[in-house]
Amino acid sequence: xxxxxxxxxxxxxxxxxxxxxxxxxxxxxxxxxxxxxxxxxxxxxxxxxxxxxxxxxxxxxxxxxxxxxxxxxxxxxxxxxxxxxxxxxxxxxxxxxxxxxxxxxxxxxxxxxxxxxxxxxxxxxxxxxxxxxxxxxxxxxxxxxxxxxxxxxxxxxxxxxxxxxxxxxxxxxxxxxxxxxxxxxxxxxxxxxxxxxxxxxxxxxxxxxxxxxxxxxxxxxxxxxxxxxxxxxxxxxxxxxxxxxxxxxxxxxxxxxxxxxxxxxxxxxxxxxxxxxx
Amino acid sequence: xxxxxxxxxxxxxxxxxxxxxxxxxxxxxxxxxxxxxxxxxxxxxxxxxxxxxxxxxxxxxxxxxxxxxxxxxxxxxxxxxxxxxxxxxxxxxxxxxxxxxxxxxxxxxxxxxxxxxxxxxxxxxxxxxxxxxxxxxxxxxxxxxxxxxxxxxxxxxxxxxxxxxxxxxxxxxxxxxxxxxxxxxxxxxxxxxxxxxxxxxxxxxxxxxxxxxxxxxxxxxxxxxxxxxxxxxxxxxxxxxxxxxxxxxxxxxxxxxxxxxxxxxxxxxxxxxxxxxxxxxxxxx
Numbered sequence: 001x002x003x004x005x006x007x008x009x010x011x012x013x014x015x016x017x018x019x020x021x022x023x024x025x026x027x028x029x030x031x032x033x034x035x036x037x038x039x040x041x042x043x044x045x046x047x048x049x050x051x052x053x054x055x056x057x058x059x060x061x062x063x064x065x066x067x068x069x070x071x072x073x074x075x076x077x078x079x080x081x082x083x084x085x086x087x088x089x090x091x092x093x094x095x096x097x098x099x100x101x102x103x104x105x106x107x108x109x110x111x112x113x114x115x116x117x118x119x120x121x122x123x124x125x126x127x128x129x130x131x132x133x134x135x136x137x138x139x140x141x142x143x144x145x146x147x148x149x150x151x152x153x154x155x156x157x158x159x160x161x162x163x164x165x166x167x168x169x170x171x172x173x174x175x176x177x178x179x180x181x182x183x184x185x186x187x188x189x190x191x192x193x194x195x196x197x198x199x200x201x202x203x204x205x206x207x208x209x210x211x212x213x214x215x216x217x218x219x220x221x222x223x224x225x226x227x228x229x230x231x232x233x234x235x236x237x238x239x240x241x242x243x244x245x246x247x248x249x250x251x252x253x254x255x256x257x258x259x260x261x262x263x264x265x266x267x268x269x270x271x272x273x274x275x276x277x278x
Numbered sequence: 279x280x281x282x283x284x285x286x287x288x289x290x291x292x293x294x295x296x297x298x299x300x301x302x303x304x305x306x307x308x309x310x311x312x313x314x315x316x317x318x319x320x321x322x323x324x325x326x327x328x329x330x331x332x333x334x335x336x337x338x339x340x341x342x343x344x345x346x347x348x349x350x351x352x353x354x355x356x357x358x359x360x361x362x363x364x365x366x367x368x369x370x371x372x373x374x375x376x377x378x379x380x381x382x383x384x385x386x387x388x389x390x391x392x393x394x395x396x397x398x399x400x401x402x403x404x405x406x407x408x409x410x411x412x413x414x415x416x417x418x419x420x421x422x423x424x425x426x427x428x429x430x431x432x433x434x435x436x437x438x439x440x441x442x443x444x445x446x447x448x449x450x451x452x453x454x455x456x457x458x459x460x461x462x463x464x465x466x467x468x469x470x471x472x473x474x475x476x477x478x479x480x481x482x483x484x485x486x487x488x489x490x491x492x493x494x495x496x497x498x499x500x501x502x503x504x505x506x507x508x509x510x511x512x513x514x515x516x517x518x519x520x521x522x523x524x525x526x527x528x529x530x531x532x533x534x535x536x537x538x539x540x541x542x543x544x545x546x547x548x549x550x551x552x553x554x555x556x557x558x559x560x561x562x563x
Contacts, residue, residue, distance in 0.1 A: 015413035075309060083303040091547060092314040098546035099317055102499050102514035103535035106521070107320050110528050117334045117528075119319065149316065154557060161554045161562045199558055210406045212500045217518070228408035228500065235412050236504065245412050255406050 019245035026239035040246035053230035064147035072155025080163040097153035105217035108146045139219045146214045162196030323532035331529035346533035358516035366495040369434035377442035385450035399440040427510045438491040448560025449483030486552030489545045513538040
């Protein structure tokens, strides 16, 4: 099993590192890769399109993670109360996460954001806003909206699980001692939610960093081109294997930095689970 | 100080039962409906005639029709659907078959350095697939398995394996050690222990794991886009081909999207209770 995992997952990475040090264009050089050292890295870091894609990736990921985390937290707090039809409301709120991401991208592109018959323009029309071509005028905002719609349920579910694991007797004791709802939230719920928030943010960041469907299908312009999409373009349209590999290595290093935080969070949770078992 | 502390408390009581509580419930429902609306709109538009789907203001009442679904099927939906089912189901079966023994070795009879193994598995899940696509493409090319479902099966298995091992392990460690010990004392051999004691106890966990892996495989777009071209294309690519041949006709696209999405929405709602556990790699119960 381990060997299968090792071969399937790590070998491609090592080969990528090797290719990133070579000059190899599938259309022009038939004799295979030529070793060029770090030339590809020098080249991509002086390439404005690459730097823009890197910047777009950061804006898109941070934007979508922040918005879906805040919305998810708000919804988790609301759904954590007892009320009529709670199960149904919860189901309605989870659904966006289950819709095929490719369908999500097309759904927002064609029906929500459309300048002529889009729902958003229709909702905003009483405010006197003229028809807005959302994807054309505000592509980044649009993509972040799509991603937030898709990922809010993810954060809601994880934070809701955190809220439900909070010990009600502690909250009760605090309110007997005279702590108001805001104080209880600030001093009890927030620290309790911390590991859940960390886990959600780290996993969410790793997933959203890899966004491809929403960019490729809804807004494939330079203003929203992120690293996965840029890499895809370079590798499969330009067939510049050497350069695309160098970019892949850069993407990997960035992800590894984030992932190392993720591993620390996961390590804490693993110890917690073990502690409960004994 | 005391006075300010007491006042919010009395307000909290009101909020829980009185007008404030009703307002919060109403707000929750409004937000739930807003969040659900785009999906609802997709379902509704799938039953519209094309002219009714692209009006401004939008139409909520219309003569429903199944024409758009018929068009989606006529446009060769089934081969894509079968490809998706094959790739997802085959990879899920492989994942469970590989992950169960691995999880066993990490939970019931922990091997040496099991913690390191767990983290090694997790790191592979954190690797962005775009970072490895070039060698994967070149390897698949030289093996002659580009545009073959088997390629997707292998890659989806690798993609879901870490998740499955973490998740199944979290179910396995919940089995009380005493139960396993007792079966051993009763003379059950390893195989009997596995099939008669452990398997029935983790069956719901395995089902939840399988559903989650199914969702991830079904939704996967990047690998399918990069490694298939004609024969092995999956449902997400059906939508892409649908736009390029039919153009952006919203009613037809809605019907097609609904067909493409339905299996996952159903799987997700069935596995709703286990969704959090799966998403957090078994860390949150």
